Amino acid sequence: MLKEYSFEKTAIQTFADNVPLALRTEDMQVFYGSNHAMHDASLSFPKNQITALIGASGSGKSTYLRSLNRMNDGIATVTGKIWYHDVDINEPDVNIYEIRRHIGMVFQRPNPFSKSIRENIIYALRAEGIKDKQVLAERVERSLRGAALWDEVKDNLDKSALALSGGQQQRLCIARSIAMEPDVLLLDEPCSALDPISTVKVEETLAELRKKYTIIIVTHNMQQAARISSQCAFFHLGHVMEYTPTATMFSNPQIPVTQDYISGSFG
């Protein structure tokens, strides 16, 4: 039996004014029809750091993540403010295509297109109107290097992306996202479909990418959150309960529900 926890007592960290933030949400609510899936989520994400979102299945962490680059448009109703460069990007008149170029996303299951490795990466660049072969080739190499995949595929760029292993496919998806040179990279359980060795590679890639990008990662795996993130947000039944530095969350959780989740009482 899941204990009833109070949603009143939360421990949400805020940041000093001099900490540069990449993204900030204010009282975000998400509704799937009449189902209120996310309550008052107010979180700030410091630049060039990895923030992990943890919690049990159905806690709303993926819902929250997908709202950040408006991937929930047409699926759910998202209210509240999402601040990005001092613009509320949750306004209806904001260009969602532009947002997604700056806030990239990698999904739970590797989802490369049924095209060659090269075509996968230049797909979005072409859509943006870049045609120069030189520029495209440079971007392909740079983003594949960024995702630590270059050495494995450089001789087979025209091979189908579907012939790659799951871990390689996921790194290709990361490469595809960073080819757009976004500010923020959202990752929705990127390792849940991967084996441990591929997972290590993706984690190493993320640690390297942190230098250039702000990373927000949803993960089911508490060890993974502990290994890679600087701060951690714990979600429970559509509420953000605790948001603290990762070291604090795992050694000294502030509220009972986090303590129970961290110690494995549920989830």
Next chain:
Amino acid sequence: MEQTNSDLKPNDARTDDWTARLHRATRATREDWLGRGISYLCIGVIILVVASMLWFITSKGIATFTQNHVNLWKFISGTNWSPNQGQIGALPMIVGSFAVTFAAAIVATPFAVGTAIFMTEIAPNKGRKFLQPVIELLVGIPSVVYGFIGLAVVVPFMRHLVGGSGFGIISATFVLFVMVLPTITTMTVDSLRAVPRFYKEASLALGATRWQTVSRVILRAATPGILTAIIFGMARAFGEALAVQMVIGNAAIMPKNLISPAATLTSQLTTGIGDTIDGTLPSNALWSLALILLLMSLFFNALVRLIAKRGQLSHER
């Protein structure tokens, strides 16, 4: 109840019992045999029917060449169709059939794909609630009704528009366009719906617009399915007899343009079948037309299978 290990192990005295026991027929095995027998019987009957139809049409169809000693090449390339005078050049009907089939497919495909995109990507709810039933209704309308509308509306319209009798390939194309549209549309809708959601999501997450996503990812992934849909539409157009016969004018002469009366393989079959005596050249010649129709539908089928195989390869992950 407790069973020890030794109870289960057959000892010397019981070994034979167990052999017999584990080999005898029970209710379960008999049911198994019965079920298998029934389904073998059904498939046997079907195979027999199909095989005898194939044999029948083929043997009748080749009689023109084996008994009446008509040259096969002359049959296919000849342009004079007067079976009673011994002239059976089938080219006018072959050309007519292909002309209406391709023309109908070419005209119908853009409309069908556009409608399917609207139904799946632009307004999926309206598509499912309103358009789907409408299109399914169109599939169910008997072809004689289409032919009748063609005769009453399309033919006079063409007569006013371009002159002449109004009967001809263009009227047949128009009627077939309406008839194959629902076929191509429903199958295209199915293949668009079958495109995995993650393709669309991946594209949108990269900042691609909805139109870029549809044109470069979804349509690309659905191409084998759309091609299959078009071929099914063509097969339907190729095989349609009644509606075409009512509007094409039924003149077994080489079509000079799109508005002069012409004939297709099917329309010539339905027109001529009542006037012939079994076993004579005019009758055998019609069977030969039927054989061409049969071969063409086998060809369409083979094409669909080929595309399905190719499509499978490109979707593996």
